[in-house]
Amino acid sequence: MIVSAARLAANLHDVREKLARAAERGGRAPEAVRLVAVTKTVGLEEVRALHDLGVTDFGENRVAAGQEKLAALADPAVRWHLIGHLQRNKAAKAVAGFALLHGVESSGLIEALARRAGERPDPLPVLLEINISGEDSKYGAPPEEAAALARQVLAAANLRLEGLMTMAPLDAAGEAARPVFRALRELRDRLQDELGVPLPELSMGMSQDFEVAAEEGATLVRVGSALFAAAQA
Ligand SMILES: *Cc1c(COP(=O)(O)O)cnc(C)c1O
Numbered sequence: 001m002i003v004s005a006a007r008l009a010a011n012l013h014d015v016r017e018k019l020a021r022a023a024e025r026g027g028r029a030p031e032a033v034r035l036v037a038v039t040k041t042v043g044l045e046e047v048r049a050l051h052d053l054g055v056t057d058f059g060e061n062r063v064a065a066g067q068e069k070l071a072a073l074a075d076p077a078v079r080w081h082l083i084g085h086l087q088r089n090k091a092a093k094a095v096a097g098f099a100l101l102h103g104v105e106s107s108g109l110i111e112a113l114a115r116r117a118g119e120r121p122d123p124l125p126v127l128l129e130i131n132i133s134g135e136d137s138k139y140g141a142p143p144e145e146a147a148a149l150a151r152q153v154l155a156a157a158n159l160r161l162e163g164l165m166t167m168a169p170l171d172a173a174g175e176a177a178r179p180v181f182r183a184l185r186e187l188r189d190r191l192q193d194e195l196g197v198p199l200p201e202l203s204m205g206m207s208q209d210f211e212v213a214a215e216e217g218a219t220l221v222r223v224g225s226a227l228f229a230a231a232q233a
Contacts, residue, residue, distance in 0.1 A: 001045050003228050008046065011227045012037075012053055015210070019221065022214035033214045036081050038206075038224030040065065044072050046228065051075065059083040059102075059222050063090045070097050083165075083203075083222050085129075085139040092116045095124050102165040102203050102222075105129040105141045107152060114156035123160040126153060127203050130187065132180045133169045140166060143187055150191055150199075163201030163219070164188050168209055177209040181216035 001008070020030035038059040039047050047058060047069055056077055060066030061084025070080040079099035086094055086103050091112035094101060096119070104110060104126045117124040128149050131140030141149055146164070153161040166184045168177035181204050188199050205213025207226035214221060 001049065002042055003046075003230055005049055007230065008049055008227065009053055011229060012050065012055070015223055015226055018211050019214055022211035026215035026217065028214075028217070033218055034220050036083070036203075036220050036222045037227055038083065038222050039069065040084075041224060042228060044069060047073055050227070051078065057081060057220075059224075061085070061103075063093045067093070067097055081220070081222070088112045095120055099125065100162065100201075101126045102220075103127075103129045103139065104153070105131075105139055105149075107149065110149065110152050110156065110159070114159055117156070117158035120158070123158050125160045125162045127163050127165040127201060128153070128161070129165045129167075130184060132166050132183045132187075133172070135169050143183075146187060146191060147194060150195055154195065154197065161197070161199065163199040163203070164191075165203035165220075167206070168204070173208040174212060177205075178212050178216060181205070181209075181213050181218065185217040 019033055023030045023033045034057055036057045036059040037050050037055045040061050057079050059081040066080055066082055081100050081102055082094055082098045083102045088109050095116045129140040130143055130146055150161055153159050164184055168180045184204055192199050201219045202217050203220040204218045205221040207223050210221040210223055
């Protein structure tokens with residue numbers, strides 16, 4: 001383990017407390033925000049320790065690493081999230097095992113996923129990744145393309161559109177990320193009206209800004225480093 005079991009438990013408790021208080025500040029129930037523990041920098045030992053502490057949602061940004069971990073942790077109550085950018089040639093592999101794909105951002109990728117998702121017993125849940133801040137180093141579709149991409153997902157019988165995901169710019173920690181999160185929520189609200197479908201999930205917020213994200217309506221926060229820090233922040 002890269003941190004002691006006691007430290008991991010304390011970090012998790014701290015993140016959950018902060019998350020619950022932030023949800024309440026945003027006028028939301030604490031259960032409305034789910035913690036996705038991002039385990040890309042740690043191994044199975046940490047995953048098992050978090051699972052023992054009651055964590056049921058885990059995130060990985062690589063298909064192969066995620067599948068190794070999900071195969072090792074045999075608990076049907078656990079949901080694995082593929083949170084990272086997904087290459088089209090990995091689409092076939094990504095449809096197996098993951099409960100939700102957060103990084104769907106292009107027409108070509110949607111097409112590739114739709115072609116392979118029939119191999120699953122149930123439709124594959126996806127989020128569209130939107131690049132709100134327009135940073136060109138980042139992945140994600142521009143907001144103007146969101147409606148067309150959403151329509152493409154809705155037209156694919158074996159895909160299920162659950163909402164939107166974004167990443168705030170890395171230099172916009174905490175409060176500075178608020179306009180990005182707010183814009184994603186407003187885009188989601190407009191798309192729901194325009195398309196006439198519910199888009200319940202908003203995946204936004206990481207270690208540096210998950211409290212602001214929870215205040216602004218996040219339903220999924222993706223937190224890694226705050227859980228594995230050697231000392232409490
Ligand atoms: C790594 C990663 C996270 C978690 O980041 P931390 O700063 O460690 O909390 C969240 N989302 C994505 C897409 C990531 O790749």
